[in-house]
Structures are given as C-alpha cells and as structure tokens.
Amino acid sequence: MRIGLLTSGGDCPGLNAVIRGAVLHGIKSFDDEFVGFQRGWRGLLDGDAVPLTRTEVRGLAKEGGTILGTSRTNPIEAPGGGVETVRRVLDDHGVDAVIAIGGEGSLAGAKRLSDAGLPIVGVPKTIDNDLRGTDYTFGFDTAVQIATDAMDRLRTTGQSHRRCMVAEVMGRHAGWIALHSGMSAGAHAVLIPEQRVPMSELFTWVREVHERGVAPLVVVAEGFLPEGFDEEFAGGGFQEDGRPRLGGVGEYLAAQIAEGAGVDTRYAILGHVQRGGAPTGFDRVLATRFGMAAVDLVRAGGWGRMVALHGTEIVPVDFTEALGGLKTVPQHRWDQARALFGR
Template sequence: MKKIGVLTSGGDSPGMNAAVRAVVRKAIYHDVEVYGIYNGYQGLIDGNIKKMELGSVGDIIQRGGTILYSARCEEFKTEEGQNKGIEQLNKFGIEGLIVIGGDGSFRGAEKLTKKGYPCIGVPGTIDNDIPGTDFTIGFDTALNTVIEAIDKIRDTATSHERTYVIEVMGRNAGDLALWSGLADGAESILIPEQKDDFDEVIDRLKKGHERGKKHSIIVLAEGVGSGFDYGKRIKEATNLETRVTILGHIQRGGSPTGNDRVLASRLGAKAVDLLLEGKAGRMVGIQNNKLVDHDIIEILQEPHTIDEEMYRLSKELSI
C-alpha cells in the first residue's frame, strides 16, 4: 500500500489533530503517501482531497478541534453517496482510508468496508460510547473541562445555598456524567444506562437539607432529558432554590490533555500499521492500556455499557 487517506467526521473532539499527525507521520516514515480529506464524508464525495507532508501536521498536536474540519453528510448514508466517495478515492489512487470519529463516522466506514474498500476506524468522540475500547480520543479532555466547570459552579452554589442541575453531553451514553459526577462529589448522577427513580433523587436532596446541607450538585446526562425540565421538577418537589447550567459545546473544545495526546498518537499509528499489514475493516482501541483491534462491523453491533461498580460507588459516596 503506497497511498492512504485520512478524514475526521462527526462531532470534533480534542486530540483529533494529534491522531491526524500520528497517521501522517507514521505513514511517511514508512514511505507511504498520505492524503487529507477535508470536511469529512462530504469532502470525500466532493473530492476535497489534498496530499499531506510532514509540515502539514507541524504544531498541531496541542490544538483542539481538527485541521481537516468536519461535517455531517446525509448523502453518504445512501449507496449513491458511498459510490461517489469510492470513485474519488480511486481517482486519487488512495488504497486505504483511516476514519477518525465516533459512532456515526464508523457507520460510514462500515458501509465502505462492506463494499470491499479497506477502512480502519479510530475512535474520536468526547462521548466515550464506542464499544471495544476503554477510552475514546477526547473523553479525558472533555471530562476535565466538565470537572473544572462544576468546581466553579459549586463555589457559587455554596455562596447562594442553591441546588444546581448541570447538564453534560454524552449523546446516549452516561460516561461524562458518571465520571465527572464521581470526581466532583455530586449528590445525584442521572445517566441513560441507569433509570434513577426521581423520588430517590428528591429524597436524597431533602435528607441533605434536613441535616444542614446548604447546596447540592446534580449531574444530568443529556441522554436522560432536559436539564431545565429536571430543574423545574426539583424546585416543585422540594421548594429549594434551583438553578440549571447546560455546559454545551464548551465540552468539545480546548487543548487536549496529555492522556488524549498520547492515546491519539498511539491509536493513529496503530491504524497505519493495520493498513500496512493488509488488514481492513478494523477498529483500533485500547483495553487495559494495551492496543487492540476489532472487526468494525461486529463491534458496532455491541451495546455501550458503563462501569457498574463505579456507578454503585457514586451512590455510596453521595449519602
């Protein structure tokens, strides 16, 4: 294999640039040409493809976002759109493609794989919702962003003796909420994987108030519902002064942490190795700090799960 392509797709995540850098430099080290595909699958269809050099990825390892840009592309979900993408890859002589992104991005790679085109998926999403890997690129950075925000909110919650509902991202996964809630000592953590009894949340708030607790933090994963709706219900049930903060897209930005930079570098390089070994239709990941790879079609059939022990611990420590 002498020519490979790389694209980033879906929601951006801190560390994507580090992964792109690793793909480009690892490939060039092995005398393989690399082509950057801009604006995700839309750019693939449009032929927005440029050859990348060592200097193309200089000074980007510390930058958030993605220099290749990203875009949603409904057309690529169709067979016609997929065929257009393959035509562009063949036009440039690109023999294999590395896709950096989340679940939706992997669905596109899965389609290409089923059509016989060699693809490798690299998990890049703050949601940490990809099966087959303990962590995805960007999760650690987003987690630290959320923790910092909750720390600051707790200061004002303490000063004004308020209850705060903090809605965090994660799509249909609760990892960001669970990890940040545990790290920040939240009184309740509401995640899609565990249907908390609302009465239990209220009971915990009331008991805390009765023993003199002046403020409370409730972390809500967006997959559970609206933070504003939960805030209103809590106010009506407890008569406690309640405020809602939706952290939003601040969670996606920022310079990646050391963990995300190292993870992205390792996964990006591993993806190149797989293509050079003649492997295709794979997803790279990390499990127990060891690099692994899985069949991308099979892994997308697996459900996302959370650490049940961590969830139980959060309950025990929030009494």
C-alpha cells in the first residue's frame, strides 16, 4: 500500500515519533510506501507531498516538533478544500489511505472525509490531554514534566524572597496540565477552567502558606476564569482557526494576590515552551505505539477510526467516540488536589 501521513493542528513533542513508528512498521512488516503531506491538511489540499523512507525517519523518536510541519487548516471549509479535492489529490499521488495525526478539530475534518467514503484513520494528538476516547495523548507527559521543572525553579527563587509565585500553563478548556504539574511540584493552589474559585479563598490559601514561612506556589491554567469574569484572558490576537490566543490570567492573579493577600507576588507564563524540545520516554513509547497501530488499522481497512490508549493497550475507536465533547477534569480529581491546598 501507499500511505499518506500528515500532522495537523498545534505541534507537540512526540509527533515525529508517530511518523517514525508508522513508517518503520509499514516498510518492515508490509513493504508499504509512505508519503508525507506538508503543513497538515493545507499540504494535502495543495498536493505538497514528500517521500518518507527509512532514511527520512532515522532517529526521529527523540526529536520535538514535526518534520512535516503543521497548520490549522480545515480540509472541508478551507479555500480550495472539499471532499473532491482531497479525493483527486490522493488519486494523483497514488495514495491508498491517509493517517491523520491531530486533535479534535483535525479529527473532525478526518471524520467528515471518512463519512464521505475516503480511506482515513486517525492518531489522537493534543497536549492538553482533553480528547475523549483515549486515556492519554502523547505530548501531555512532556508538557507536565516541562511545567514541573519550571515550577521547581520558581519555588526556589520564591523561597529566597518569601514571594508568592504564579505559574501560568496551557489549558484552554481543560486543566489537566495544571492539575498534574501542580500536584507534582507541590503547588499550594491549582486553578483550572472547570472550577470557579472565589478570590477570597485563593487569598486565604496564599496567606496560610506564607504565614508558615513558605513561599506560596499558585498554578493556573490559561483558560481559568477568575471571579467576575465571563471570558478567558486573550491578549495575543487570534489563531488561524479564529480562536483567541489565550494568555494573561497569571499576570492578573499576581496583581490581585499582591493586593488582596498582602504578599509580594511574581508570575511566569510558560506558554509555548511546553510544546517544544525532546519528548519524555513515556511520550516516545506511546507515540511510537500509536504510529505502529495506525498502520495496522490501515491494513485492516478501519476507516473512520483512530487508535487510542485504554489502560495499557492500544485499541481502535470510532471518531465519534473522540469527538463527543472534551475530556475535562472530573470533580473527584479536583477535590483530591484541593485537599492539599493552603496550609
């Protein structure tokens, strides 16, 4: 078979490991051929393809980013897009199937193409770990580790000055990165989009910790809504898909804590540093297994499905299972973390 690969949406550590796992498994196990469409769905619509051989993927598991590039192009709605365009490009390049590696938006486009009869399978990708149908997505573990390392450093400088430190991490609608990195770093408060927290309660947590002679650490997801706000902080314009670029809630909270809790406070926005660099060992293995399983799914003709992690096993699930809403932090996980806040 001749299989096309593309990476779509936001980048994250592990994308290259998926590409490597798929190409090596396909070539060595089935004598398949591979091409990569550059810049996600945009490259497929433009017919911008490059060959993917064993040479091109050598050593990729440890590399961050994606050698194919990415974009947030919608294959149906974008200029020049549509089912017939995709069908024509696949025919022109002799591609028998496409493995689409992406998040909710990318896989929604893949589902529409599959529903129209095109041979598409998916690999779930979201650094926020908020995609349904899979227990974990690659890139999430790396983001948590990067955030934890940064928070460890913030805590030492905060302790030196008896300051409160606020760390803003990614998480538009789901607070998984904030929750996991905050618990890992021993944060004294974690604020996530799923939970409203009164400022008075936050001030109490900060004061209790500060009065014990400890520098408070507050972790906040970029999509957290402070008391009195109905929209997220978006100070960075808009993305290709029209969504606002979030950021700034950490700065706001630092000012509020300094005034309301009476504790000198500084903030750090980790931003895209969480997306970059080499993936962790866990993410390398998970991404490799996803790539290999995606090839098996192609060979089985499992169109309209994606590979997913259930427990420790990789299984195929329908796109609809992944696209039925975001996987957010459940109440019991928040309650568990909250027991550690403040004193």
